[in-house]
Amino acid sequence: MCDACGCDGTSSKVLEINQSLLAANNAMAEKNRIHIESLGAVAINMISSPGSGKTTLLEKTIDVLGEELRIGVIEGDIETERDAERIRAKGVPVVQLTTGGACHLDAALTHRGIHELESQLSGKKLDLLFIENVGNLVCPATFYLGEHRRLVIISVPEGPDKPAKYPRAFIGSHVFIISKTDLMPYFDFSIDYITDDALRLNPELRVMALSSTSGEGFESWISWLRSLCIRTV
C-alpha cells in the first residue's frame, strides 16, 4: 500500500496537483526579498534585449547618485565579467553571475549573488540593489527574483512594435523605460505610439523616456529612484 494516499498501488491513479511550475522559484524569490530587505535595500530587476543600454544606464545613475545613495549591483550574463568590471570601475559593490548558457536569472542563482554581495559589504547596508538580468526580452520575464520593482527597457533603435511582440515583459513590469532617445532623429520611432501600446498591456506602468548619452529625461528617473529609497521610519 502507498503511504502517501493509501491506495492499493495496482491500478492507475490521478493526482490533482494544480500548482505553478514556478512555485519553487517563487518561494526562493520571497526569501531573496526578505534577505534584500535585511540589507536595507530596494531591489530593481532590469529586463531588456541585449544592448538596450542597461549597463550604461547603471553607470550614469551611479555617477549621479553614487554619493547620495548606497548602490549595489548584481550582473547577470551568459558569459564574461565585463559588465561587472564596468560597474566595479565606478566604485560600487558588484557581483557577476554567469548562467553558463541559461537565458535568464532565476531565484536560486540570485540567492547566490545576494550572499556574495553581502560578504563584500562586510556589515554595511545598501539603499538600492540593481539586478541587471541577462539581455533577453522573453525568458527573464517568467522568473521572479525577489525584486521590489521590475523595469523593462526598449531602446529607440529596436523600434516601437516591441510591446505588442513581447507582451509578457510589459505585463509583469512596474516601469517602462524608453532608452537612447538621443537617437530619435535617426529612427522612425514614436514615443506616443509605444507608450500607448505598453499601457494597453499594463495600465499601471510608469513610463519614462531618457538618454544615458545626453542626460535627457534623467531627472524623472533619478527622482523616481530617490522616492523608492525614502524611509518611512
Place this chain on the structure above:
Amino acid sequence: MHELSLVQGLLSQLESLARQHKTSSIRIVRVEIGQFSGIVVDSFQFAFEVLAKESFLMKNAELEIRVPPMQYKCFQCQNVLVVDNEPPAMCSKCQSTLLVPDGGDGVILLQVEMD
C-alpha cells in the same frame, strides 16, 4: 529557451511525486500554459520529449498541454471578455477600446496519472 529549465523543474517534481506514491511509471502529465506566460508550447513539448526519454520513470509518459482561451478585462467597466487568440477590438458592454490582459500568465501542473 527557459522552457528547458521549467521542464527540468517539472521532472524533478514528478520524480519526487513518484517516490512518494511508490510508482515506477508515470502515464500522463497534464499542464496548463497561459497565452501570456511567455512560454512557447512547442518548445515546452520538445524539451519534455528530450528529457523524459532519459528517465526510466518518464519514458512512456505523455504530456498533455492545455492552453486556455485569452481573457481581457475592460479598463473602464471591468467587463471580462474571452477570446481564442486575437485581442478583442472593443468592450462589448461599454465600447471602450482599453482592454487589458487578465491572467493567463501562469504555467501550472494540473494532474499526474501514474501506475
